[in-house]
Amino acid sequence: MEMMISANNIVKSFGNKKVLDEISFHVRKGHIFGLLGPSGAGKTTLIKILTGQLKQDFGTAEINGLDTNKLTGEDHKKFGIMMDNFGIYERLNCYENLKVFADIYGIKKNCIFNALKKVGLAGAEKTTASKLSKGMTSRLRLARVFMINPDIIFLDEPTSGLDPATADEIHKIMLAEKEKGKTIFLTTHTMSEAEKLCNNIIIMDDGKIIEHGSPEEICRRYNHQRMLKIHLIDGTDIQLPHNENTADKVAELIRNGHVETIHTTEPNLETVFMELTGKELAI
Ligand SMILES: Nc1ncnc2c1ncn2[C@@H]1O[C@H](COP(=O)(O)OP(=O)(O)O)[C@@H](O)[C@H]1O
Ligand SMILES: [Mg+2]
Numbered sequence: 001m002e003m004m005i006s007a008n009n010i011v012k013s014f015g016n017k018k019v020l021d022e023i024s025f026h027v028r029k030g031h032i033f034g035l036l037g038p039s040g041a042g043k044t045t046l047i048k049i050l051t052g053q054l055k056q057d058f059g060t061a062e063i064n065g066l067d068t069n070k071l072t073g074e075d076h077k078k079f080g081i082m083m084d085n086f087g088i089y090e091r092l093n094c095y096e097n098l099k100v101f102a103d104i105y106g107i108k109k110n111c112i113f114n115a116l117k118k119v120g121l122a123g124a125e126k127t128t129a130s131k132l133s134k135g136m137t138s139r140l141r142l143a144r145v146f147m148i149n150p151d152i153i154f155l156d157e158p159t160s161g162l163d164p165a166t167a168d169e170i171h172k173i174m175l176a177e178k179e180k181g182k183t184i185f186l187t188t189h190t191m192s193e194a195e196k197l198c199n200n201i202i203i204m205d206d207g208k209i210i211e212h213g214s215p216e217e218i219c220r221r222y223n224h225q226r227m228l229k230i231h232l233i234d235g236t237d238i239q240l241p242h243n244e245n246t247a248d249k250v251a252e253l254i255r256n257g258h259v260e261t262i263h264t265t266e267p268n269l270e271t272v273f274m275e276l277t278g279k280e281l282a283i
Contacts, residue, residue: 002029004152004183005050009059012045019045020056021207027200032174032184034198034215036191036269038279042207043187044083047156050185051081063152077105080145083156088129094140095125098147105148115147120169135166142170146177153177153184159193171197191269203273210276215269222267222275231261239265 005027012020019042027033035043048054050061052071061068066075089097098112116122119139124132132140138158145153155174159167174184174197188194194201195215203211203218211218226242228250240246242264253259274280 003027004029004064005033005185006062007046007050007059008061010046010049010056010061011058012042012049012054012056019207020049022059023202023204023207023209024059025202025209025212027183027185029183030178030181031199032178032186032197034194034201035185035187035204036189036194036201036273037187037204038189040206041204043204044156046204047081047083047154047185047187051079051154052076077148078150079152079154080148080150081154081156082141082145082158083154086141086144088137088140090130091128093126093128094121094132094143097129097140098144101144102147107147111147111149115143118146119143119173135162138162138166138170142173146173151182153182155184155186157187157189159188159190167193191273195269201269203269203276205273205277205279211272218269218272219267222272226267227265229263229265230259231263232258233260234258 003026006025008024010020010023011018023046025033035046037043045054049056050063050068052068055069063071063079089100092100094116095112098115101107102109102112113122113125116125119142121136121139121143124136127136129137129140142158145155158174159170162170171193174186178184186197198215200214201212201218202209213221224243228240228242228246230238230240230250230253232238232253240249250262
């Protein structure tokens with residue numbers, strides 16, 4: 001099993017506030033790994049450490065076997081980063097924005113056009129960045145990542161604030177990259193996004209990992225939250241916990257001919273997070 005990203009007991013404080021508290025995990029090659037957590041959980045701080053933009057206080061981080069504190073300019077060219085502080089030049093058009101980075105990275109012109117096409121910005125080459133919608137700006141940020149054809153891609157809340165259709169297109173692009181064997185490290189506060197895309201996730205709250213595993217595994221662990229949704233012939237709906245204590249009640253309803261349909265509801269990451277923290281994963 002080839003590990004592309006490893007974090008071992010990462011600790012980071014800002015002043016007295018511990019923002020990352022002994023964070024450890026591994027990301028396999030070709031996986032989409034999700035870091036889930038509410039605003040302020042420490043997601044962006046962790047991405048900055050993993051990409052060598054910030055130094056941790058304790059612990060070690062490696063990407064592709066390299067210590068993230070010792071990355072060279074050449075190393076940096078091998079991974080793509082999309083995050084808010086990687087700005088777009090408002091006064092340049094889409095093509096010019098990418099050209100700035102293409103020149104730094106020694107990337108050919110046709111790669112710029114290919115990247116714009118890939119993210120659905122073909123035809124918008126000459127549009128000034130300041131005139132782009134939020135969705136198009138996100139696409140342009142993504143184009144910059146894909147232009148360098150990196151093996152490891154870090155995406156910090158790539159679909160935050162986007163409409164569902166644009167988010168869905170970005171999901172498709174991510175899944176296509178995964179199919180090509182790329183490794184993606186994704187942060188999100190959208191549980192449905194993690195369930196849809198990620199092989200493995202960690203859930204963080206207040207700088208600590210509170211759950212880890214595949215989305216399915218985690219949901220299975222919280223199977224006691226399974227509910228039976230029963231629709232009665234008289235039109236009313238009732239919900240009962242899915243366990244042996246309710247079996248008699250359900251049998252009685254069926255025997256007496258009251259039941260029209262029965263469904264089971266599986267726990268999702270949203271309900272898991274709620275159980276773990278007592279909080280909603282609000283935006
Ligand atoms: N440069 C900084 N100086 C001081 N505090 C910071 C700094 N960067 C982040 N923080 C604090 O660290 C915590 C985690 O922030 P962040 O990593 O941005 O969380 P997330 O990306 O999950 O929303 C927050 O409480 C934030 O205010
Ligand atoms: Mg953040």
